[in-house]
Amino acid sequence: LTPPRHRPVDSRIYPRFAGVRTFMRLPHLRDLEGLDAAAVGIPFDTATSFRPGARFGPEAVRSASALLRPYHPAFGVDVLASISVADYGDLPVAPGDTVGTYRRIEEGLAPLVDAGVFPLVIGGDHSITLAELRALAVRHGPMALVHLDAHTDTWDEYFDQRYFHGTTFKRAAEEGLVEPAASVQAGMRGSLFGASDLEDARALGFEVIPSEQLRALGPDAYARTVRARVGDRPAFLSFDIDFLDPAFAPGTGTPEVAGFSTAEAVALLRSLRGIRLVGCDVVEVAPPYDGPGQPTATAAANVALDLLALRALSK
Amino acid sequence: LTPPRHRPVDSRIYPRFAGVRTFMRLPHLRDLEGLDAAAVGIPFDTATSFRPGARFGPEAVRSASALLRPYHPAFGVDVLASISVADYGDLPVAPGDTVGTYRRIEEGLAPLVDAGVFPLVIGGDHSITLAELRALAVRHGPMALVHLDAHTDTWDEYFDQRYFHGTTFKRAAEEGLVEPAASVQAGMRGSLFGASDLEDARALGFEVIPSEQLRALGPDAYARTVRARVGDRPAFLSFDIDFLDPAFAPGTGTPEVAGFSTAEAVALLRSLRGIRLVGCDVVEVAPPYDGPGQPTATAAANVALDLLALRALSK
Amino acid sequence: LTPPRHRPVDSRIYPRFAGVRTFMRLPHLRDLEGLDAAAVGIPFDTATSFRPGARFGPEAVRSASALLRPYHPAFGVDVLASISVADYGDLPVAPGDTVGTYRRIEEGLAPLVDAGVFPLVIGGDHSITLAELRALAVRHGPMALVHLDAHTDTWDEYFDQRYFHGTTFKRAAEEGLVEPAASVQAGMRGSLFGASDLEDARALGFEVIPSEQLRALGPDAYARTVRARVGDRPAFLSFDIDFLDPAFAPGTGTPEVAGFSTAEAVALLRSLRGIRLVGCDVVEVAPPYDGPGQPTATAAANVALDLLALRALSK
Amino acid sequence: LTPPRHRPVDSRIYPRFAGVRTFMRLPHLRDLEGLDAAAVGIPFDTATSFRPGARFGPEAVRSASALLRPYHPAFGVDVLASISVADYGDLPVAPGDTVGTYRRIEEGLAPLVDAGVFPLVIGGDHSITLAELRALAVRHGPMALVHLDAHTDTWDEYFDQRYFHGTTFKRAAEEGLVEPAASVQAGMRGSLFGASDLEDARALGFEVIPSEQLRALGPDAYARTVRARVGDRPAFLSFDIDFLDPAFAPGTGTPEVAGFSTAEAVALLRSLRGIRLVGCDVVEVAPPYDGPGQPTATAAANVALDLLALRALSK
Amino acid sequence: LTPPRHRPVDSRIYPRFAGVRTFMRLPHLRDLEGLDAAAVGIPFDTATSFRPGARFGPEAVRSASALLRPYHPAFGVDVLASISVADYGDLPVAPGDTVGTYRRIEEGLAPLVDAGVFPLVIGGDHSITLAELRALAVRHGPMALVHLDAHTDTWDEYFDQRYFHGTTFKRAAEEGLVEPAASVQAGMRGSLFGASDLEDARALGFEVIPSEQLRALGPDAYARTVRARVGDRPAFLSFDIDFLDPAFAPGTGTPEVAGFSTAEAVALLRSLRGIRLVGCDVVEVAPPYDGPGQPTATAAANVALDLLALRALSK
Amino acid sequence: LTPPRHRPVDSRIYPRFAGVRTFMRLPHLRDLEGLDAAAVGIPFDTATSFRPGARFGPEAVRSASALLRPYHPAFGVDVLASISVADYGDLPVAPGDTVGTYRRIEEGLAPLVDAGVFPLVIGGDHSITLAELRALAVRHGPMALVHLDAHTDTWDEYFDQRYFHGTTFKRAAEEGLVEPAASVQAGMRGSLFGASDLEDARALGFEVIPSEQLRALGPDAYARTVRARVGDRPAFLSFDIDFLDPAFAPGTGTPEVAGFSTAEAVALLRSLRGIRLVGCDVVEVAPPYDGPGQPTATAAANVALDLLALRALSK
Secondary structure: OOOOOOOOOOOOOOOOOOOOOOHHHOOEOOOOOOOOEEEEEEOOOOOOOOOOOHHHHHHHHHHHHHHOOOEEOOOOEEHHHHOOEEEEEEOOOOOOOHHHHHHHHHHHHHHHHHHOOEEEEEEOOOOHHHHHHHHHHHHHOOEEEEEEOOOOOOOOOEOOEOOOOOOHHHHHHHOOOEOHHHOEEEEEOOOEOOOHHHHHHHHOOOEEEEHHHHHHHHHHHHHHHHHHHHOOOOEEEEEEHHHEOOOOOOOOOOOOOOOEOHHHHHHHHHOOOOOOEEEEEEEOOOHHHOOOOOHHHHHHHHHHHHHHHHHHHHO | OOOOOOOOOOOOOOOOOOOOOOHHHOOEOOOOOOOOEEEEEEOOOOOOOOOOOHHHHHHHHHHHHOOOOOEEOOOOEEHHHHOOEEEEEEOOOOOOOHHHHHHHHHHHHHHHHHHOOEEEEEEOOOOHHHHHHHHHHHHHOOEEEEEEOOOOOOOOOEOOEOOOOOOHHHHHHHOOOEOHHHOEEEEEOOOEOOOHHHHHHHHOOOEEEEHHHHHHHHHHHHHHHHHHHHOOOOEEEEEEHHHEOOOOOOOOOOOOOOOEOHHHHHHHHHOOOOOOEEEEEEEOOOHHHOOOOOHHHHHHHHHHHHHHHHHHHHO | OOOOOOOOOOOOOOOOOOOOOOHHHOOEOOOOOOOOEEEEEEOOOOOOOOOOOHHHHHHHHHHHHHHOOOEEOOOOEEHHHHOOEEEEEEOOOOOOOHHHHHHHHHHHHHHHHHHOOEEEEEEOOOOHHHHHHHHHHHHHOOEEEEEEOOOOOOOOOEOOEOOOOOOHHHHHHHOOOEOHHHOEEEEEOOOEOOOHHHHHHHHOOOEEEEHHHHHHHHHHHHHHHHHHHHOOOOEEEEEEHHHEOOOOOOOOOOOOOOOEOHHHHHHHHHOOOOOOEEEEEEEOOOHHHOOOOOHHHHHHHHHHHHHHHHHHHHO | OOOOOOOOOOOOOOOOOOOOOOHHHOOEOOOOOOOOEEEEEEOOOOOOOOOOOHHHHHHHHHHHHHHOOOEEOOOOEEHHHHOOEEEEEEOOOOOOOHHHHHHHHHHHHHHHHHOOOEEEEEEOOOOHHHHHHHHHHHHHOOEEEEEEOOOOOOOOOEOOEOOOOOOHHHHHHHOOOEOHHHOEEEEEOOOEOOOHHHHHHHHOOOEEEEHHHHHHHHHHHHHHHHHHHHOOOOEEEEEEHHHEOOOOOOOEOOOOOOOEOHHHHHHHHHOOOOOOEEEEEEEOEOHHHOOOOOHHHHHHHHHHHHHHHHHHHHO | OOOOOOOOOOOOOOOOOOOOOOHHHOOEOOOOOOOOEEEEEEOOOOOOOOOOOHHHHHHHHHHHHHHOOOEEOOOOEEHHHHOOEEEEEEOOOOOOOHHHHHHHHHHHHHHHHHHOOEEEEEEOOOOHHHHHHHHHHHHHOOEEEEEEOOOOOOOOOEOOEOOOOOOHHHHHHHOOOEOHHHOEEEEEOOOEOOOHHHHHHHHOOOEEEEHHHHHHHHHHHHHHHHHHHHOOOOEEEEEEHHHEOOOOOOOOOOOOOOOEOHHHHHHHHHOOOOOOEEEEEEEOOOHHHOOOOOHHHHHHHHHHHHHHHHHHHHO | OOOOOOOOOOOOOOOOOOOOOOHHHOOEOOOOOOOOEEEEEEOOOOOOOOOOOHHHHHHHHHHHHHHOOOEEOOOOEEHHHHOOEEEEEEOOOOOOOHHHHHHHHHHHHHHHHHHOOEEEEEEOOOOHHHHHHHHHHHHHOOEEEEEEOOOOOOOOOEOOEOOOOOOHHHHHHHOOOEOHHHOEEEEEOOOEOOOHHHHHHHHOOOEEEEHHHHHHHHHHHHHHHHHHHHOOOOEEEEEEHHHEOOOOOOOEOOOOOOOEOHHHHHHHHHOOOOOOEEEEEEEOEOHHHOOOOOHHHHHHHHHHHHHHHHHHHHO
């Protein structure tokens, strides 16, 4: 029996600007039966160090995703015909309470993890990734991290708080949720508090590829580096939208200049075909700082489709 | 047996910024069983004479409606406890084809009219009201029109087209959908092509109250005028957001200065308590022209709640 | 022989959003033959003390004026059928050189003054009014000033410069271009450098009506005050857009809160019917600070139409 | 001996658009010697229920305050010649940690309270007021609260958190920081979760004046009501910028339509002359949602000047 | 006898921010005598599938073109000294009526085609190109199409409508207006409804070069490909602004990420020197979605100048 | 004895969004003792030929610089530990009076030049560079100019004015402030009034590298060219933000498409390590035209940090 394949609202009947905004205008479901993957919003931004607003990230990415179509020409695959995808809605969060929100996220993702439904998480600030990793590690154990970001997010604490959007991957390594030796952080750039900001990430065992080096490598060499470390492990891909240059993604909390274009970013993502993804997120979209044409949300929606396509191709 | 009362997503679990954007975060339903009223989007703006963009009106009003709460303190009523309301989603439309869209709207609204479900329509440009009236007239016959707008929308044609956002109420009168003698148009202002612009509306039988006169009347005298004409007839209230001044509603297609504040507008609306509403719409919200804080969509969402409250109170 | 009456581009053929942006889409003419009035842009903002940008005021007001129609319902007059109006384009200016610009304005306006063509000037910052008054005084002698503004603009100098947007009316009085005893400044408000800011204006002979007092007076009493002072003199009406509250006119250089709504402003203007206007301007529209729906430019365009109507009615 | 009177940077040398942005371009001092009042920023927005961004409120209000001048014509007083004022900078805060921030605010304000320096606090979300009241109550005991806001902020908790921007005044009453019987909350409006939202505030002992009633009262009757309750007590005035209508203050976290104009607001504030203010704040300015001309920050800066003037007049 | 060479308004007298906005501040003429080329606006966006607003494209491009100067350094040619250019204004359109607009465009362009005046059309959505091609084919027969766009625009219909901005080039091929075998479509990218979206274009005979392939080719190889197909045929170049990445052109109706920079785009255009252009357009500029500095309109104006230069060089 | 090293406000106590906005949140000092470098604002835009607004450049760059951290990973240096830097505030300027402002700038910079404090000037329009060069030439004599800009700024005059933002480097050469034979202007592009626009710069002796040529050269060859001309001379680096493409820097007065990305720009700047900088500026940031996320100001702040790093490394 063929599992149900959810399709977006029919654009021949409802134009793409019509209808309640779910991810790609897919059904909004809480029933996981037959689902391969689900878009899940986590509208949380309490753990932001500079510009808040990422709590409206899921809304904005859903809105921009109305333009997405199911066929991915670069991969030659109809993503939604390959895997059954729906919009699971947003998880509960507690604004002002990071630890309380972590508990809610872990509980909220557990049913998806149990059911083997691939979570495509739309953030939210980067603090949420820790709770996502906790939920997935229950099933998958320590995962390989494929991290594209302007920052390593490996500080130890911030204002006496151990859980913040800049401490996520230190905590994830400490908690054994990711295997640094199998992980690659790439795209780092911008001024730092000190040399230790990058060294600390390396000391944890991560491979760190700064932006200039990543640009010099190009997609093929990057993909070889990732594959060499990740191998067959279950992998989690975390895409912080500030990996992109502010020209392409102005709507984010801690922008860093000299970043990547969307053309560069999708070339890097597409080079990863075959990686065994078990989860992913796109985070740090802060709509109040986006331009009138919403380029940041549009970029994030397209990254999300690429991630779904990578999942579809890895099955 | 108590009919089901739909409630918004629980704000104690999902903050108001969370969740898929439906009207007031009510359930998105196509099943009309037990419903008293339904928010219905009609994302159409092909018939706009100046600034288009109202096709994104339903999305913006749904987004802004996340801030609405069910209890209406001015009326002292919990609107959603009084009537059972859901979000019916958007009707199909055909961008570029007004007549084809009218057919889709009439077909789309018919099940609601048949089931006696009160339609709270979110536009869309003002052309859509004609199709709404056609759908409602099947059940209610010629209705009283309570019209708040900067324009009478009683031109005869526009660029050889009889169906346009400026011809709606001439057509409605000609087609016998509204009873001009029972109707009141109020708020008219701004420069005209000629004196006939207002005279034509009066010649059709409408009472026309220009803005200066309306402001001089105040809510009580306005309500008396409306009640005297409407009486017990089934009434349709059409609220064009350009009734408001551009300071309060910049995001609209044909703004006219010297308009009404939201405080003035809600006072007028609330004076109409007891009118027998059978349908209503809030139209001409053009989000691309709204300010960063989205005051226009916020105003429209609040007007929509007032209209639901009027319906709840008229039952 | 009937003089030619210029009409806007025909909106039945060219929608209001079509065509090269001239004022009200009237012909762009340099030939003054048969003209009663001309819209004239003066795109100058060098003499601005806070936010520049008014050099783009003429462009923005022309753009917004596309929405204007020739019939003025409050006065019951087709303005463009009563007087023959065209767009004279912009005068030459020298950015960075106020005195050089004054010379250009005086030379630029001279042909209109000679021909008896009523100038409807679109600024530009308020410094330009001095040069306009110089040009008009050649024909009319000292004029009555009807001034609506948040500021009296009667400082003595600014940064060693005697010609600045805050010194215009001190200079005008000193040069004998206006007759303070026949003049009224109204709408003043906001914090000052000292009590002398208003006293100086009064010492020059102007009647100064602060905003609270003006609001208390209302249109009728204001009009009586103006008429009592102006009498039959040739009058110049200068409308600084910051007379309006920033909610109605955010796009201006030195906004002051607690200002007037457009409804209040047009009521005041319309109360002046019968004043013998020989010139007027609308100044200080700074489009970079306007909202996405351009409420400031829209307000200015409507004020301009009211001024034209006042001229049409005074003939 | 005359105490030092701090003056803004001299606008005849440094134009108002020049210089490091402190409040009114006053000196940035941490030395309290000889100070009567200090502007203090508290850039915190973790406790926001809808739109965050108020952490940038102090920056925006300082920027807009560059337009303020020291002489207050409505009161006829040079505020900065009457009292000695400086900018104390921002207090330390811990984003993501409300309780930790409260501790920092209390410690941060203690030196000002000890020295009898009047704090003019620029927020930040409304949660910070509780910590301000704690700091002031050490010296003044239970204070009279003069509260202008669209909301009573008397909920009991929010997402299991007792300290949130909607619970401030319930906590303040419980902790004995304010005397509800001597307090007036005014301006409330907008939809509610239930009738209890207002009743709870009244049950705590506050007088609650909804917006329609406040508008009907007008400044004089409002002032009488306040004076009758406040008497000679030390009073704290808390001005939530959402007291203003979104047309006047779009840049705020939880806007409610049908609010007050700045003209209405300053008339109300000015009616309070003589109240014995010991502290005040202007909160909930969220700059990412402000318009391009920054009307919200401009309004807040003007409110702040009125509050300083009230303090100057009450000495 | 030398034909008249129209020049922009003299920037030494009228700064570039001054004057009525025509294309490059050239004369607005309807007299074609002696003209080589004319900028023609077609303000139509009824046939838009997602974001409307392109009806304001001609206004925005004219406004941005004020910055253009006549000398093109990359080509080493004074464009306006080589060919005589004017602004022909906008053609009549009928908003809401695509077929009626086509008729108006065909009639409107006929005099230019008859007179051999090269039309530089500023759109408007991409549907208008079909009518342009019809007008030009009367003189030139089937033309070679040089098409730069993110989409092939070769769908068969949309909402029962055969004339839409996504069906233009299927219709053009069917009507024999373009010769697909002599044509190249380049820049295609983004998700699709299915693989057929590109295959259909190829089945019609077009060469389709997706964006990744175009980027790999570079300007020289691209130009060789185009020249090989176009040869000496009369060619029409259609530039959809969404060929550019949303970072460079956010103001468009259906943005696709991973597009081209303006540096890449002008390099591609300039590689085409020598192509025998008989017409061209720049379409899909939707100003409501442009950024505050209007980068999209600025890019379009520069593309337009490059197209004029190509025409000047091909003569 | 170690000179004092000023550090930014401690981000562990005051989050980066907190505190009065000075450059990098460094102390605001007028005492030059022990200082190596000082950020100096010059808020002047009177000499702007198109869009004004650069007077707000210093405020915006200071605001964006709050995100900067002291360690520069590409150079491997803690900039603020290597040199002692403070914010000197803004210099006095006279809006509307370029010559008067030049005098103020020269007097204002003299103490820094005397004390050997490196000025990092934040503009303001490009006219200010002439006065900066005059102040520096008193100590250093004719300097090498390293100029990154879309324009050579070597016109002779503008509207009868010899001092304008487009004449700066012609004047600087004439006055002997720079040594053209030791200077390089790079990044020029965009349409011109004539071929002479570039030829004039070359005739003055400057090496001019247009944008296409600069892109082809790349950082290493560019650096070789600069070093070959500059040698050991004291050098002044002037960075006009319009060197960047409008996608990266929309907030500027005279944008030119096909410019440089921030990644390209910082690579070029970093290639200059070792140049003997004695002064620098970043000019033409016009915040009213920046996007909501302020990418232009963010880019300028990062360029400023790179310039400080170059200075730190050249000591």
